[in-house]
Amino acid sequence: MNDGPDQLVPVNNYITWKVDGAVKLRVERSGFASEEPISIPSLMNRAVEKGPDNPALIVRDPKTNEEKIWTWKGYRNDVRNVAKAFIYYGLERFNSVCILGFNSPEWVISDVAAIHAGGTATGIYPTNGPEACEYILKDSNCAILVVEDDNQLNKVWNIVKDSPQIKKIIQYSGKVMKPGVVYWDDCVKHGEVLPDDDLQERLRGMSINQVCTLIYTSGTTGNPKGVMLSQDAITWTAWISCKMHKFNMAGNDERILSYLPLSHIAGNLIDIWSMMICAGTTYFADKNVLKSTLKENLHWCKPTRFFGVPRVWEKMMEKMLELGRSTKGLKKVIATKAKKAGLEHHLNHNGGKKFEIFQKVVFSAVKVxxxxxxxxxxxxxxxxxxNGTFRYFLSLDIKILELYGLSETCGPLTFQLPHQFRENSVGVVVDAVKTKLERSSDPEVEAGEIWGWGRNIMMGYLNRQDATQKDMTDDGWFKTGDLGEIDRDGFHFIVGREKDLIITAGGENVAPALIQDKVQEELPIIAHALVLGDKQKFISCFLTLAVEVNPDTLEPSRRLTPAAIDWCRSIGSTANTVTDVLKGPDSRVMRGIQAGIDRSNKKAVSNASRIQKWMILPQDFSVPGGELGPTLKVKRQYITKRYQKSIEKIYDL
Structure with missing residues (x-):
């Protein structure tokens, strides 16, 4: 095979777990799945042709606000130079380039350069501890390690300094403190003077249906698995996502704010590959973006598209609600009427002239x-x-479209579209992707498991034949592990995750996610609700109180949020902290929470889904505490193990 990068290895298998393996692409004769496969190097060349001097990557100094801009031509030059340096430093075909640090142009360039050099690009969450980092470095066969600064390097220094498989360490920020570490600028300059021969040889040997990126699952239960994504999975999924959401694919005016981890499939696909599809611009937020500077970064970037995980939208809503509480008089009346008209327009198509007026007077000002x-x-x-968060923003004419997918589906499997939208659903399948509901292998689980098939599906799990064959069929179907329903119009609804599904002692299936959402909607004082009751006679619930978070450490404090304090005042409580609530405990708060639980229980789908007992935990869930993963997903197994004695107390075990 010497006709790359846009060649295909001839194979008939849809799955593999070998790093040098290849898979058959699910290319169809017509429709969107018939789009000609394209390699990442060719996709980059196409973006450069659209506008070589247009901005591709922009970052600014947080102290001076001075911007540094890479044009598309300059971006490609740096990618090629870094790729040449990687090869010179010892990166062999299918070796991994691991990138450990916060989002930056250097992070992205390293990722794309690793692929150009014939390696696998592998992001590591900057919040990962030493053990998690070590596992990924070894499992991915890391040859080149790119780190943000000495703080990140310190986490893994004892692991990497004597590791013969790691040929070179490159640092892109701060002062180099460790011996043998190459500074980023020196890496780029080294690549500039190297001939193109070795790089061209790697490009000629490249194939679109082989692995180019490893996305490691968050590993909420055991070690993470390396999801193998082919070049076609990435380029096709980015293309179909942009096309379905009507991105300007002619180029040059789409803008994205990069702030979610690039080691996660969502940030990776949107910030790197979707912008390459439409030759848009990626702005890189400063490191305090999720602590205090999101609004400032948004005003700088003026994004044309914005992606947030639920917690980002919730925090934004909390700040806006806090501001709204100080609004009085006529402004308050207008704001209330505007929100009502916004919901009427979007949910019932009945906003009329009122909506148009409020759109010009209120909603446009909110967006500004x-x-x-x-x-x-x-x-x-x-x-x-x-749903409460969704409806709040919808009332302000901000329609948040929900996407559903996994690392294994290269991001989206289904998504809502402005013209294909249904409340509480996760939308319809990506065009040219198939889904179906299959009975669970567990005979006690009644709901159907969602399976997916298409060009966006992973190749398999690196070095994990067992896991690959467990989660994929030989004919290419991927078993998501998520339980769902599909209505007659093709809209998908997620009931819960199979491994999170609770089966009571009476054999009833209970989906905890739906119950948890209802509790949080009823009670502004609650940050997290975790439903319990597997193999028990009844359903119970852990609750954590909504508290302010230390912006530097992300650790929860003891002080309640303004919204939680307002709720306390509304029921006659003077509590300001978790301690105030729990000492005694505060009878008014306890009665208020029980009333909210009662309201939630009235909406339960069955008697088995009603919460019979609940307990407030002394501290909110957090990433530092280990209860939340890097994408803020709750680690159910970790929490139930940590609070096993509390569970035993609830059930008198």
Whole structure:
């Protein structure tokens, strides 16, 4: 095979777990799945042709606000130079380039350069601890390690300094403190003077249906698995996502704010590959973006598309609600009427002239204030978006379209579209992708498991024949592990995750996600609700109180949020902290929570789904505490193990 990068290895298998393996592409004769496969190097060349001097990557100094801009031509030059340096440093075909650090142009360039050099690009969450980092470095066969700064390198220094498989360490920020570490600028300059011969040889040996990227699952139960994504899975999924959401694919005016981890499939697909599809611009937020500077970054970027995980949308809503509580008089009346008209327009198509007026007077001002005045698409994914959050933004004429998918589906499997939209659903399948509901292998599970098939499906799990064959069929269907329903119009509804499904002692199936959402909607004082009751006589629930979070450490404090305090005042409580609530405990708060639980229980789908007992945990869930993963998903197994004695107390075990 010497005709790359746009060649295909002739194979008939749809799955593999070998790093040098290849898979058959699910290319159809017509429709969107018939789109000609394209390699990542060719996709980059196409983006450069659209506008070589247009901005591709922009970052700014947080102290001076001075911008540094890579044009598409400059971006490609740096990719090629870094790829040549990687090869020179010892990167062999299918070796991994691991990238450990916060989002930056250097992160993206390293990723794309690793693929150009014939390696596999592998992101590591910057919040990962030493053990998690070590596992990925070894499992991916890392040859080149790119780190942000000395703080990140310190986590793995004892692992990598004497590791013969790691040929070179490159640092892209801060001062180099460790011996043998190459600074980023020196890496680029080294590549500039190297001939193109070795790089061209790697490109000629490249195939579209082989692995180019490893996305490691968050590993909420045991070690993470390396999801193998082919070049076609990435380029086709990015293309179909942009096409279905009507991105300007002619190039040059789409803008994205990069702030979610690039090691996660969502950030990776949107910030790198979708922008390459439409030759748009990726702006890189500063490191405090999720602590305090999101609004400032949005005003700088003026994104045309914005993707947030549910917690980002929730935090934004909380700040807006806090501001709204200080609004009085006529402004308050107008705002209330505007929100009502917004919901009527979007849910019942009945806003009329009122909506048009409020759109010009109120909603446009809200979007300007948020930095969304040029935004054409709002999206949420990685975890379910609470209906209350969705409706709040919808009332402000911000329609958040929910996407459903996994790392194994290269991001989206289904998504909502402005013209194909149904409340509480995760939308319809991506065009040219198939889904079906299959009976679970567990005979006690009644709901159907969602399976997916298409060009976006992974090749398999790296070095894991067992896991690959467990989660995929030989004819290419991927078993998501998520339980769902599909209505007659093709809209998908997620009931829960199979491994999270609770089966009571009476044999009733209970989906905890739906119950948890209802509790949080009823009770502003609650940050997290975790339903319990597997193999028990009744359903119970852990609750955590909504508290302020330390912006530097992300650790929860003891002080309640303004919204939680307002709720306490509304029921006659003077509580300001978790301690105030739990000492005694505060009878008014306890009665208020029980009333909210009662309201939630009235909406239960069955008697078995009603919460009989609940317990407030002394601390909210967090990433530092280990209860939340990097994408803020709740680690059910970790929590139930940690609070096993509390569970035993609830059930008198």
């Amino acid at each position: 204030g948020l930095g969304f005045d040029q935004c054409r698409g709002f999206y949420s994914g990685a975890a379910p978006l609470a």
